[in-house]
Amino acid sequence: MAHDSYLLMISQSFDEILPEEDQEVLFDHMRSCAMCAATWTRMNALDRVLSAQIEVMPPLDFTASVMMRVSTYQERRKWYPWMVATLIVLSLLAGISLLAPTLFFSLGLYRTAATWPAVGRAVAAVAVGFADLVRVASFLMDALLDWLSLLSHDPVTLGVVVAALVSVSTYIGLRETLKATSTSEAFSQQSA
């Protein structure tokens, strides 16, 4: 018989499931095999160490902590139906917003709609609004480009702007550090 079979028998003997005749075979083998005998000794010591472990106690407020988690879970669960309803409504809206324009153009509904005076007025108003928007955006873009061009050609202005940005960010950083320090001091005083 191979060594692995005897090692398996050793393991089973510690679980007390090895038949008596196999137990005899195992002990006969161990009398003549130093390696298996040494493994048995080590596994026996291991078996004792593992069996002798003491019980550890959970913290005193364990049940209260579990019940707190349960109550948080229940609170969250109250919102589930609302979340599901919101998701359904949003999915429907997304579906409609994708489907409506497709149908509008693929079925040729736009031709009929174009003959209605109200639609013509609405399209005109949208076009005018869009043109105004483009004008404002273009004005802002020009102003920005002028400003950048001024900065790149005038080192004094560039220096003033960089100095102002550095001062403002330093001020904000200092203010936040002071706030954090006073909060941690108050917390350590409370803990003490």
Added chain:
Amino acid sequence: MEREDQELVALLLGGDQQAFAELVERHQRAVYNLTYRMLGESREAEDAAQEAFLRAYQHIDRYDPERSFKTWLLSITSNYCIDRIRKRRLTWLSLDEPLTPHPALNSQEGKPEEEALGNERDAAVHAMLNQLAPDYRAAVILRYWYDMSYLEIAEMLDTTESAIKSRLFRARQMLAEEARTGHVPGMAVAMEGA
């Protein structure tokens, strides 16, 4: 008179939250000990034990009253711990920092010698168990601390009896080999004292 677990589960299914608190009170030690042995750190063990109870609460409608409630609960706990160890390994394997010693090794000052020795042995056992893969570790813990049969362990870990037999055999072989080579700190001392 103390009520049966099944009776408490029935009350809980009827909406009685106090029944669940009673179940927690009754089984907290078994669950906490399992998470502690599996994870080896008291704070993490507490969190895992609480999570296991919460999972039991969430799936209480799936509990089969024909089975023991404790076995069902420990099954949830051991599977949760196995998942947790696997996730933890994925996070930690990339780090080269040495592992922090077990808390028991940090707080021996001023304690009686016997307690310090017990802590040392406890830490050595954790170090030994840490050498094993999570599903091997679960099999060893359920066998030694909960005195469960192969069949019970197999049911809990959703596997076969022969797989459990093989896991226990391999786990013992690995631990015996570790003891021989002396790679695990404190193991030789723990085994000498046994």
